Amino acid sequence: MDTPTSTVLAQRKVLIIGIANEHSIAYGCARAVRDLGADLAITYLNDKAKPYVEPRAKELGASLLLPLDVSKPGELEAVFDEIRATWGRLDVAVHSIAFAPKDDLQGGLLNSSAEGFAMAMDISCHSFIRMARLAAPLMDDGGSMFAMSYLGATRVVPNYDLMGPVKAALEASCRYLAHELGPKRIRVHPISPGPLKTRAASGLKDFDLLLNEAAERAPIGELVDIMDVGYTCAFLATPYARRMTGNTIFVAGGVSIIG
Numbered sequence: 001m002d003t004p005t006s007t008v009l010a011q012r013k014v015l016i017i018g019i020a021n022e023h024s025i026a027y028g029c030a031r032a033v034r035d036l037g038a039d040l041a042i043t044y045l046n047d048k049a050k051p052y053v054e055p056r057a058k059e060l061g062a063s064l065l066l067p068l069d070v071s072k073p074g075e076l077e078a079v080f081d082e083i084r085a086t087w088g089r090l091d092v093a094v095h096s097i098a099f100a101p102k103d104d105l106q107g108g109l110l111n112s113s114a115e116g117f118a119m120a121m122d123i124s125c126h127s128f129i130r131m132a133r134l135a136a137p138l139m140d141d142g143g144s145m146f147a148m149s150y151l152g153a154t155r156v157v158p159n160y161d162l163m164g165p166v167k168a169a170l171e172a173s174c175r176y177l178a179h180e181l182g183p184k185r186i187r188v189h190p191i192s193p194g195p196l197k198t199r200a201a202s203g204l205k206d207f208d209l210l211l212n213e214a215a216e217r218a219p220i221g222e223l224v225d226i227m228d229v230g231y232t233c234a235f236l237a238t239p240y241a242r243r244m245t246g247n248t249i250f251v252a253g254g255v256s257i258i259g
């Protein structure tokens with residue numbers, strides 16, 4: 001990676017959860033905060049994922065590369081133990097993960113199973129709350145936390161189904177955490193990107209139709225890319241955004257304003 005183009009996040013310690021490969025939204029966030037000078041801790045899901053994530057971590061000069069499956073007891077705690085031991089503090093935490101079992105994701109909300117719904121909620125939403133609980137004590141000097149949402153949280157987007165209520169819960173969780181953590185000068189935002197061709201998105205039925213529709217409906221007339229999301233995340237992490245918290249930030253070319 002080239003020398004950072006700005007020092008606005010120099011010395012800032014940033015945890016990035018959710019890089020699967022170079023198409024991941026989390027990778028865009030990692031590149032953008034790195035470009036503003038931040039130090040990175042990056043996680044990978046498991047041994048199978050590591051060969052795809054490790055080169056990205058190297059390229060970005062990450063200080064830490066750690067395994068993390070949020071559904072495995074103790075792994076999230078181990079990540080924070082390492083961060084505490086290495087840095088002694090944390091400034092920014094980016095949560096960019098989601099999961100739902102395929103049958104539950106593609107079978108319509110009406111048919112979703114209790115187990116599938118609970119698993120989607122645990123990995124895609126409650127893990128953010130657990131992350132916040134572990135991160136907050138390391139943010140003595142204030143900080144910020146971000147989670148990736150989608151328009152389907154508040155509008156019906158065909159085929160988004162089960163993930164709609166899960167993202168609605170995630171956005172509400174961000175608002176409540178923003179309220180609880182505001183007195184500690186910790187800011188919390190859901191970021192809501194437009195559709196992007198990533199591995200997670202490939203699990204949605206007719207995703208290409210969603211992409212085409214987004215490009216047609218967006219006032220800006222183009223799809224977003226991971227660096228658009230990354231630089232929004234980076235901006236929100238800077239002191240320039242210090243009086244912002246809690247609200248959903250759309251990075252979707254304006255699609256969210258169209259009725």
Ligand code: NAD
Nearest residue numbers: 018019020024025069070096097098148195196198199200
């Ligand atoms: P991606 O496949 O690149 O990233 C998803 C990540 O979730 C992967 O790194 C995967 O390892 C991780 N993950 C899944 N289960 C996990 C677990 N148990 N523990 C730890 N990590 C786990 O796809 P993406 O599109 O970059 O997704 C990132 C986030 O952005 C998700 O929350 C997704 O819902 C959201 N989002 C995506 C789009 C889109 O169109 N791609 C739009 C809006 C929001």
